[in-house]
Amino acid sequence: MSEIAEAVAGGRLPGRLWMYANYHCNLACTYCLTESAPQVPRRELGPTRMVEIAREASELGFTDLGVTGGEPFLLMWLPQTLAEMATHLPVLVLTNGTLFSPKRLARLEPIRGSSVAMQISLDRPDPDANDEMRGAENFAKVVDAIPRLVDLGIRVRIATTVESIEDAELDRLCALHRQLGVPDEDHVIRPIVRRGRAVDYRLGVDAQRDDLPAELTITTDGAYWSPFGPTVHSGVVGTDLLITRTTSPLSVPANALLRLVEARPPGDDMTLNIR
Amino acid sequence: MIAVTAVRLLAAADAPLLAAPYYRGGDPGPIVRSLAHVPELLEAAMPFIGVALGPSGIPWRTKELVIVRVSARAGCRYCVQAHTAVALDAGLTRDEILALRLAHDFRQVFTDPRERAVIAWSDAATSLTPPDPQTRAEAAEHLAEHELVELTVLAGATLMLNRLATMLELPTAPSTLARLNELALA
Ligand code: SF4
Numbered sequence: 129m130s131e132i133a134e135a136v137a138g139g140r141l142p143g144r145l146w147m148y149a150n151y152h153c154n155l156a157c158t159y160c161l162t163e164s165a166p167q168v169p170r171r172e173l174g175p176t177r178m179v180e181i182a183r184e185a186s187e188l189g190f191t192d193l194g195v196t197g198g199e200p201f202l203l204m205w206l207p208q209t210l211a212e213m214a215t216h217l218p219v220l221v222l223t224n225g226t227l228f229s230p231k232r233l234a235r236l237e238p239i240r241g242s243s244v245a246m247q248i249s250l251d252r253p254d255p256d257a258n259d260e261m262r263g264a265e266n267f268a269k270v271v272d273a274i275p276r277l278v279d280l281g282i283r284v285r286i287a288t289t290v291e292s293i294e295d296a297e298l299d300r301l302c303a304l305h306r307q308l309g310v311p312d313e314d315h316v317i318r319p320i321v322r323r324g325r326a327v328d329y330r331l332g333v334d335a336q337r338d339d340l341p342a343e344l345t346i347t348t349d350g351a352y353w354s355p356f357g358p359t360v361h362s363g364v365v366g367t368d369l370l371i372t373r374t375t376s377p378l379s380v381p382a383n384a385l386l387r388l389v390e391a392r393p394p395g396d397d398m399t400l401n402i403r
Numbered sequence: 404m405i406a407v408t409a410v411r412l413l414a415a416a417d418a419p420l421l422a423a424p425y426y427r428g429g430d431p432g433p434i435v436r437s438l439a440h441v442p443e444l445l446e447a448a449m450p451f452i453g454v455a456l457g458p459s460g461i462p463w464r465t466k467e468l469v470i471v472r473v474s475a476r477a478g479c480r481y482c483v484q485a486h487t488a489v490a491l492d493a494g495l496t497r498d499e500i501l502a503l504r505l506a507h508d509f510r511q512v513f514t515d516p517r518e519r520a521v522i523a524w525s526d527a528a529t530s531l532t533p534p535d536p537q538t539r540a541e542a543a544e545h546l547a548e549h550e551l552v553e554l555t556v557l558a559g560a561t562l563m564l565n566r567l568a569t570m571l572e573l574p575t576a577p578s579t580l581a582r583l584n585e586l587a588l589a
Pocket of ligand 1: 163
């Protein structure tokens with residue numbers, strides 16, 4: 129058993145490994161951690177690399193994969209890649225859920241029956257309140273897409289990202305997700321984290337390293353402590369939660385993360401090092 | 404003064420997790436703040452730089468002869484200025500430092516044959532060819548094998564830092580510049 133597998137099995141390291149598939153998005157939400165929008169640099173990991181990371185993650189002893197962005201489904205190759213990744217480990221892919229027109233739904237064929245689940249953002253039970261942060265038509269598209277995805281046999285989770293929500297509003301939101309075919313255990317509520325564009329809009333809560341689970345996160349810019357690490361502000365990718373620029377072999381950032389988690393001395397994870 | 408470096412010098416708030424320990428004592432200086440962009444490189448480089456340039460079996464003064472000389476030959480403003488200050492602390496005189504900085508013939512200023520051999524070896528280390536027979540003979544006469552190895556690695560580590568500081572246009576600390584200006588050594 130690798131050290132990573134032992135740490136995951138022992139509950140000392142989270143089992144999920146994240147990848148940023150890309151950084152561009154069809155939306156431009158006010159609280160976006162990555163300042164995503166249609167024209168930003170794409171920073172795509174690419175299908176080959178994503179499958180390779182999935183394989184390495186499985187070999188090292190991670191138990192789950194997460195894919196985020198940007199909006200991953202802007203990448204035409206994504207469904208096939210997710211299906212290949214899911215042959216190694218179960219995958220949760222985060223999406224804004226606005227791109228599932230009937231034509232695009234047909235392209236999801238490769239992930240039907242695979243262990244790929246989707247997590248779709250839905251913040252409010254009313255179109256106006258929801259779309260204020262996320263952009264026009266967002267609510268209508270998401271509410272339209274979710275039952276269609278559920279009908280395809282795809283497991284859908286709903287993520288609600290809010291500063292605060294009244295009980296009555298939350299009750300209506302929960303009634304809505306149940307009606308859309310998403311059970312309570314697949315509804316997550318999380319705070320806005322003040323990074324990226326949320327800084328400019330003065331939204332959310334500050335999060336330091338120890339507020340965030342140590343979920344290894346791979347991007348084109350390197351490996352990070354958490355998916356909240358490789359955020360973008362004023363066009364610059366953050367470095368405060370960077371672990372290493374090296375991401376291949378995956379054992380380099382994974383062992384460095386474990387060393388940070390266990391506060392072990394530098395060099396402890398390196399088999400070949402000049403010192 | 405507006406320092407324009409080729410890359411951002413990462414502040415403590417932007418320091419990557421593996422780099423954070425280097426910021427605990429305050430501003431770690433532009434070498435750490437630039438290397439911090441690649442934390443795994445910083446983590447490997449700093450212990451190496453510490454052993455190569457820091458206290459070791461070779462006297463401090465001797466090591467500064469190499470560092471100032473190599474940096475001057477490599478035309479590195481940052482390292483020459485930073486190590487002029489260190490060389491003063493190590494007991495070198497203004498004249499000695501100026502000779503190391505190519506202002507005079509070093510053989511007019513340095514009379515100790517061992518120090519002359521060290522400086523000649525440093526000069527050879529900045530050329531693209533192996534040392535000439537005379538430099539090699541002088542070194543063999545005055546320096547032990549392990550000293551030759553260590554001084555050569557010191558020259559190489561200095562050249563690496565020279566390239567880093569020159570290419571990235573690292574700024575000299577204002578306090579160092581003020582001190583050198585007082586002695587007309589800036
Ligand atoms: S929060 Fe998500 S959906 Fe909104 S702009 Fe950012 S990446 Fe796109």
